Amino acid sequence: DVKVTQSSRYLVKRTGEKVFLECVQDMDHENMFWYRQDPGLGLRLIYFSYDVKMKEKGDIPEGYSVSREKKERFSLILESASTNQTSMYLCASSLGGSAADTQYFGPGTRLTVL
Amino acid sequence: DQQVKQNSPSLSVQEGRISILNCDYTNSMFDYFLWYKKYPAEGPTFLISISSIKDKNEDGRFTVFLNKSAKHLSLHIVPSQPGDSAVYFCAAFRGGFGNEKLTFGTGTRLTIIP
Numbered sequence: 438d439v440k441v442t443q444s445s446r447y448l449v450k451r452t453g454e455k456v457f458l459e460c461v462q463d464m465d466h467e468n469m470f471w472y473r474q475d476p477g478l479g480l481r482l483i484y485f486s487y488d489v490k491m492k493e494k495g496d497i498p499e500g501y502s503v504s505r506e507k508k509e510r511f512s513l514i515l516e517s518a519s520t521n522q523t524s525m526y527l528c529a530s531s532l533g534g535s536a537a538d539t540q541y542f543g544p545g546t547r548l549t550v551l
Numbered sequence: 552d553q554q555v556k557q558n559s560p561s562l563s564v565q566e567g568r569i570s571i572l573n574c575d576y577t578n579s580m581f582d583y584f585l586w587y588k589k590y591p592a593e594g595p596t597f598l599i600s601i602s603s604i605k606d607k608n609e610d611g612r613f614t615v616f617l618n619k620s621a622k623h624l625s626l627h628i629v630p631s632q633p634g635d636s637a638v639y640f641c642a643a644f645r646g647g648f649g650n651e652k653l654t655f656g657t658g659t660r661l662t663i664i665p
Contacts, residue, residue, distance in 0.1 A: 446592075527594055527595070539597040
C-alpha cells in the first residue's frame, strides 16, 4: 500500500511566522504535489515536483515555496504566514510519467494562522 | 477562472437509489478525467477515470459518462450505499509538456440516507 504521511494533522501559527509542512512517501514515486483545500474552491495546486531538486509552480504559488532534497520528501514552506493561508493542506504523490497517474494523498494538515 | 465546475455543492440520496454527480469543464483541451472521493479527516482517494476517446467507463457500482460536445461528465453510483457518503471531486488533465497537472473541481458532498 502506498503511504503518504504529513508531519502534522493540526498546526496553529502566528502571523509572520515561518511554517514548514513536511510530506513523505514510501513508494519511490517520482511526482509529488502540494494542494490546499478551501470550502467552495476545491483543491488548488500550489507547487509540484517531478524529480529531486525540481519544482514547478501550480495555480497559486504566491506566498509559498517548496523544497525537494530527497525523492521521498517534499516540503512546503510558508515564508511569512498570513491569515489567508489558513487552510487544509494536502500532499500527494504519483508514480511518474504523467500527472494523470493516480495521485495518492496524505491525510492533510489543517493549518490555522492567527 | 474555474475551469472545472461542480455546480451542486451537496446532494442527498436514499440508500439503494442512484446517485448522479455532475461536473462541467470549460477547457476543450482536457483529455483525461478522474473522480476522487474524500472522507472527513482523510486525503482524497482515486475512484475512477475516463479518457476523452471514450464516452463511458464502468467499475462495479461506479460509472463515469463523458459528453465531450457538452463538456460535461457525470458519475453514477448504483446502488448507493451509506459508505458512499463523502465529498466527490472531479479532476481534469491536459497532456503535453509543461501542462502536467490536474485541475480539480470544487467538490460535491454526497449524503446517503439510510
